[in-house]
Amino acid sequence: MKADLVFINGEVVTIDHDNRVVEGVAIKDNRIIAVGSNREVQQYCSDDTTSIDLDGKTLLPGFIDAHLHLTIYGTNLLGVSCIAPHIHSLHDLFVDLRKKAMVTPKGQWVRAWGFNEKKLVENRYPTIQELDEISTDHPIVIIRTCNHTSIANSKAVEIANITEGTSDPAGGIIERNQDGSLTGKLIENAHMNLFEYASYNAEELRVGMKLASEEFIKAGVTSIHDAGAYGDGSENLRIMQQAVNSKDIKVRVYAIIGSLTNSHEFVLKMIEAGPITGLGDDWLRIGPAKLFTDGSSIGPTIATREPYSHSENDYGIVYYNQDELNRILGEAHKKGFQITAHAQGDRAVEMLLDCIEKALIEHPRKDHRHRIEHAGITPLDLQKRIKRLGIVIIPNPVFMYVNGDTYLEYYGDRVEVMYPVRDYIDQGIIAAFGSDAPVTFLDPLLGIHAALNRKSIKGQSVGENQCIGIMEAIRAYTWNGAYASFEENSKGSIEVGKFADLVVLNDSILKVDKMDIKDILVVLTMVDGKVLYDPMNLSRVRSIHIPIVN
Known part of the structure; x- marks a missing residue:
């Protein structure tokens, strides 16, 4: 059996039982067929095999994130980002919210995400009145970074049927001012319930x-x-x-x-x-x-x-x-x-x-x-x-x-x-x-x-x-x-028979100072034997035989 692709001259961190670090990996279709030294994996090469010289870079099993929120992550990208580099104050955020409202049809939601009052110069939440000044034709909601709290304008709480007389839901708080008026801040289940309407x-x-x-x-x-x-x-x-x-x-x-x-x-x-x-x-x-x-x-x-x-x-x-x-x-x-x-x-x-x-x-x-x-x-x-x-x-x-x-x-x-x-x-x-x-x-x-x-x-x-x-x-x-997820026999390490889900880094993760690990970059991602991300064109240097998915 000949490989479609081999990686050589790498720091291949296998995460097998013995935590072996080897030089190369050979891949056929969507599976790993050899792991070992350059000599061992090159035995699987033919004239049609793509060979990627890692030049000392780290090759890892593809990362498995065991807890994230796919849909929320993606839909956040459709809204206003509170973590954008230029957001330093509530004023900066309000400018972006106004811009979003201007291109959003009346009655449709304007959403912002990633809010953290401690990162802003004012060190506070916006008020419901401040959000109403941006628009009362659009329901506006700003979601705190924790996804457990939000602040909404009057139109949003109206759509959610929240009034001054609405009781706190079990496991949630509808925040009020001392006079009983709504602040617009919704905590835990009160925040969650809002998204029955803001979805x-x-x-x-x-x-x-x-x-x-x-x-x-x-x-x-x-x-x-x-x-x-x-x-x-x-x-x-x-x-x-x-x-x-x-x-x-x-x-x-x-x-x-x-x-x-x-x-x-x-x-x-x-x-x-x-x-x-x-x-x-x-x-x-x-x-x-x-x-x-x-x-x-x-x-x-x-x-x-x-x-x-x-x-x-x-x-x-x-x-x-x-x-x-x-x-x-x-x-x-x-x-x-x-x-x-x-x-x-x-x-x-x-x-x-x-x-x-x-x-x-x-x-x-x-x-x-x-x-x-x-x-x-x-x-x-x-x-x-x-x-x-x-x-x-x-x-x-x-x-x-x-x-x-x-x-x-x-x-x-x-x-x-x-x-x-x-x-x-x-x-x-x-x-x-x-x-x-x-x-x-x-x-x-x-x-x-x-x-x-x-x-x-x-x-x-x-x-x-x-x-x-x-x-x-x-x-x-x-x-x-x-x-x-009961899937350790098919992925999670670089071993023969497992899926070719792999990641290449731009440096040696084992040799770099541990305080600098956050600065290492991913330069190639492979899923199921296909290269899905390759900004340095590592897989295109010597051959076009590897399937490249844009």
Whole structure:
């Protein structure tokens, strides 16, 4: 058998059982057929084989992002970006919102995303009156970076049937001024409920998914675990399947059954419909049933066992009580689903552990691989239960880089057990990294940087006791993600027989200073044996025989 393509002279980080680093890889169709020295892989060459000389560059398994929001990431690209480089103040944001309103038909939504009041000179939210000055002909909503809070104008709250007399929804807050008037700020379930009205139409969702897929490929992400979107989860899943079939989505998708809006409704609907975790193919597969248990770590609205360090009476928000959690996820487990939940605070993590333990006692199952999404604050007593129950954790180390300075304010010494990946590895707990994009940056190399250094964006130490090594971090973004979706036999490492989902970096990830890892760039992404991203034309230097997909 002769190869279609070989990589030679590389730093090939295989992430196999022995963490071998070799020189080359040979590929036939969509599979890896040889891994080893230059001499070993070149034995598979013919006159028709493309040979790519990596010249010492790193070749990795394609990154697997075990928790992000495909649809939200993509549709955000259709709105106003609050993280654009020129946005330094509310005034800057208002200018962009006015420009967007001018090209948006009256009555249609104007949306902004990525808002963080702490990044602006005013250090505050806009008021409902300020948004009304931009337009009262358009509903306007600004979504905070955490995706758990928003600020809306009068037209938006009117469309959502929110008045001064509207009661707070369970697990949510409609903020009011002292005189009872609306501020426009909607927190947790109040924010989620707004998107019953502010959702995108089917065509916008399709366009957004395609845009998101293109960005993932550029970042070297070849597989994703999609953690849900606003609105009707079944509709989002239907459009996602169409986008995968049409190849508008070019990455492999593990679709978590959850929605940011009334997540239990989607879960119960899927339980009733019949399909369970694992249904699908190598491009789109049904993942775990997911609920929300608490809020945002940066909100802050996570459910904690002790009060926040900056607010002695604040313990966060819980979405479901223990009985509700046990009933819904317990039924999903009974029917054969992998189960998971968004659980950030230690109180929320403990509730989910109680739920999983009860489900396993009542209906034992081997190799269930139940998950916890985020597990933000996870002290030793909870870690021991996680290990005993065989649970997979999906932490987000990039949060420590982006939010670390604020975490120190909100949680104090608890940062030492926030996303505690060192502890997980030492205890034999499998942790698969996710970016939670667009909540924060997609870039897996930034996530790896954060896991190695545990420094905030301002350079503060944020739980340095949880630093890990480079091989451990790469594994958490590759093989561990495959394990979390029961797919470690087909992807997640560079081994014979696995899919040719690969990433080339512009430097040696093993030799560069660990403080500079965030500056490394992806220069080639291959999915299923096809080059989808190649800005340096690495694959076109010697041959045109490799299939190039634009």
